[in-house]
Amino acid sequence: MKRILLPTDFSENAYNAISYALHFFKDEKCHFTLLNTLYNSDYIIYSSLNTLYEENSLKKLERLRKRILKEFNNDNHEFELVSTFNMLYQEIEERVKNKEIDLVIMGTNGASGGEELLFGTHTVHAIQIAKCPLLAIPSNYRYKELENILFTTKYEIDFAEYQMSFIKNLADKKNAKIHVMHANFGIRLNEKQLQSKKDLDNFFAETPHDFNSVYKDSVPEAIEEFNKENKIDLLIMIKHRRSFIEKILFSSIINEIGFNAKFPFLVLPSESYDPEN
Incomplete structure (x- = not known):
């Protein structure tokens, strides 16, 4: 069974990458980890609210999982929800070290404006440091069979x-x-x-x-x-x-x-x- 990490910031561009992954591996048994990283400036300043941040993140991840199950009803696929205060590269490094992932699939852009630049930067950084295969999906790229x-x-x-x-x-x-x-x-x-x-x-x-x-x-x-x-x-x-x-x-x-x-x-x-x- 393939173990695939799917980082998400809950933007439509992140969902587009997830959609690509589900299409790409539709005929293979896969364990997908839906990952939301909470490390940001708000967390640093208001760390006392970490429980609230995590609960909110997990609720969004559960809504995301339900959306996926509604649109992609595939018995080959199972999903794990992970909310973490690690930075994305830290989470990738740790999971690679522990043999928990075979592949990372993520979008190259975020929602819009500043978020787009930020998530793009995160993707490039993840590519540079990842010690496992990483597949980056451009914003708005729709899945098509490989030729x-x-x-x-x-x-x-x-x-x-x-x-x-x-x-x-x-x-x-x-x-x-x-x-x-x-x-x-x-x-x-x-x-x-x-x-x-x-x-x-x-x-x-x-x-x-x-x-x-x-x-x-x-x-x-x-x-x-x-x-x-x-x-x-x-x-x-x-x-x-x-x-x-x-x-x-x-x-x-x-x-x-x-x-x-x-x-x-x-x-x-x-x-x-x-x-x-």
Whole structure:
């Protein structure tokens, strides 16, 4: 049974991400945790009212659960309600450490105005720190069956069995095609990169896939260019931390894509992640 964490601020955009998750996993047995984090400025100032905050949060979570059961009557799915004073990243870290989640699915924006920026920031931060797969759903993006998965890579890391199996199994279950894309900045692939590309080709041998080199000045621009010809249903990237410079560069890409995503964005953890150990 998959264990999926669904953070919510009770906005319609958060519900849109939940709706996507329920559609996506409609045929699989899943344990969904509906999570509302209460850590904010009001809690810091009025901490004496924490019981009231928590009770109100749990009431809203119960209303959310009833709405879900009314709209998605699926025996494959069960729901747990959690209200916590942890910050979102703390809750994710703790649950990953305790092997309580396999995937986080959340929206990229909040309700409107300042809330939209705040929740967007939370999502990008969660992507940056999460040590488990995280799927971000853009505001107002409606679920559609996967046809085209874009996997962007520089071919500069040693791909882990877990990462490749995650992508391959996802594509196979949804009968989707994997488009492997390299943003080419005018530099030819070295021997290690060519070997990584060959390894990917072998691993995806029985899954529809192709390789693409897009000449643009940045990864987000290359993704946008690719999307013009091949409508992307899901973007996948691997978060790796080989060096401080790469960490900074990857963070800037995450920020740009996370705040401006037009399609679901799945970030897989580094090669050190092992959900079974």
